[in-house]
Amino acid sequence: MDLKPLFMKYSRPGPRYTSYPTAPHWSDSIGPDTYQETLRTSDPSVPLALYAHIPFCESLCYYCGCNIKITHDAQVSHPYVDALTAEIDSVADALGTRRRLSQISWGGGTPTFLPASEIERLQRHTLKRFDLEDDAEVSIEIDPRVTSQEQLRTLRQEGFNRVSLGVQDFDPQVQQAVNRIQSPEMTQDMLEYCRSLGYRGINFDLIYGLPFQTLESFSRTIEKVIRMRPDRIALYNYAHLPSLRPHQRILEKNPMPPVDERVAIFSLAYEQLQETGYIAIGMDHFAVPDDELSLALDRGTLYRNFMGYTVKRGTHLLGIGASAIGEINGGFFQNVREVGPYQQSISEKGYATFRGCVLSDDDRKRKWIIQNLMCRFEVPYSLYRQQFDEDFEVRYDEELDALEELDRDGLLERDASRLRCTPLGRLFVRNAAMVFDSYLKNEKSTAYSKTL
Numbered sequence: 001m002d003l004k005p006l007f008m009k010y011s012r013p014g015p016r017y018t019s020y021p022t023a024p025h026w027s028d029s030i031g032p033d034t035y036q037e038t039l040r041t042s043d044p045s046v047p048l049a050l051y052a053h054i055p056f057c058e059s060l061c062y063y064c065g066c067n068i069k070i071t072h073d074a075q076v077s078h079p080y081v082d083a084l085t086a087e088i089d090s091v092a093d094a095l096g097t098r099r100r101l102s103q104i105s106w107g108g109g110t111p112t113f114l115p116a117s118e119i120e121r122l123q124r125h126t127l128k129r130f131d132l133e134d135d136a137e138v139s140i141e142i143d144p145r146v147t148s149q150e151q152l153r154t155l156r157q158e159g160f161n162r163v164s165l166g167v168q169d170f171d172p173q174v175q176q177a178v179n180r181i182q183s184p185e186m187t188q189d190m191l192e193y194c195r196s197l198g199y200r201g202i203n204f205d206l207i208y209g210l211p212f213q214t215l216e217s218f219s220r221t222i223e224k225v226i227r228m229r230p231d232r233i234a235l236y237n238y239a240h241l242p243s244l245r246p247h248q249r250i251l252e253k254n255p256m257p258p259v260d261e262r263v264a265i266f267s268l269a270y271e272q273l274q275e276t277g278y279i280a281i282g283m284d285h286f287a288v289p290d291d292e293l294s295l296a297l298d299r300g301t302l303y304r305n306f307m308g309y310t311v312k313r314g315t316h317l318l319g320i321g322a323s324a325i326g327e328i329n330g331g332f333f334q335n336v337r338e339v340g341p342y343q344q345s346i347s348e349k350g351y352a353t354f355r356g357c358v359l360s361d362d363d364r365k366r367k368w369i370i371q372n373l374m375c376r377f378e379v380p381y382s383l384y385r386q387q388f389d390e391d392f393e394v395r396y397d398e399e400l401d402a403l404e405e406l407d408r409d410g411l412l413e414r415d416a417s418r419l420r421c422t423p424l425g426r427l428f429v430r431n432a433a434m435v436f437d438s439y440l441k442n443e444k445s446t447a448y449s450k451t452l
């Protein structure tokens, strides 16, 4: 089936829905007091997920959209880990009782910027204040260019069991243009070493839409990836937002694939992955059939939070570190973005919350619908009624009308009991979710990347 016309039609700017309401609608009137009070009143029986943000990188990849600090100064690690451990103490104190963690995830930046000794210190401090569930997911993003075997062994000894490798593209010309030189051999060696240490659910991050990428060049990258066969693949559409990330302008001096080529690149990559046995998990994730994400998708037990798809139901997420986001009792709390002000705020107040969002009744309902779409690809009306004591079809009749086009294009099926994405429609789930986003109508959607 030629997917290109559909991708062309539905490729439009839209949120990734790691949160609802999305971050542009949060309020800066929410600070440490609200956060502390929310932690204090959170349900102690709910297991928690903890995300730690390590923002340091040794060099800048020009496509980067993360909150980072470029430095070669290894000395920055120590005071930063001091601040992280102090924040963990503040949060654990506010929670009151000792709590369980079902998920820990370190992201960045480059978490392996931290030397083995700081990795140990941070993880041991976390486990001094929290209990780790036996089957917890403990994951870290690694950059094969700067991660040593010693660090990988230390991480494994400290309980890490999942890794995600930044790859993006194997084409030398693309790598040159984005300032990230990383040979396939380097990636393969790291993958094999991670496997030999017993890491599971090993993920590769790939990006399409970068300069010099063509259908042929990216298809070769996908072929190499398929030969290496990571357990999971995240295939992201490059988000070119130079008004927010000025360094991305550097990429404009080289030819970027126009929208129809991007769409063709994604469409071909999707087919290549499907033909070789990968299961499409959502709009941009793939996994081998026996990976726990694929199994959870089948069982309807897939969840999604700021760290992406997970099999762990952790309705509460603690965000530790500069720019980190937490989600407690359905509300969102974000720390200041810059390292200096973050460290200062933690040393003065124990917290660094600078904005957040407390959900209205309408937000809560729409968030539930969007989460069901993103994780289960369906909204059973009876479940909605059970949850909110009102009829889905009555309250969202306008939205149901607006979904008609997706229905006609074979991306959605509706009957008297539910609406559901078709297998192909899972790739367009962001488009379906956007119909339920009440903030989008009055917003400039250019603040978001393209859905496909």
Ligand code: SF4
Pocket: 056, 057, 059, 060, 061, 064, 065, 066, 068, 108, 109, 110, 143, 166
């Ligand atoms: S290594 Fe990752 S976080 Fe650091 S600059 Fe490159 S893309 Fe951004």
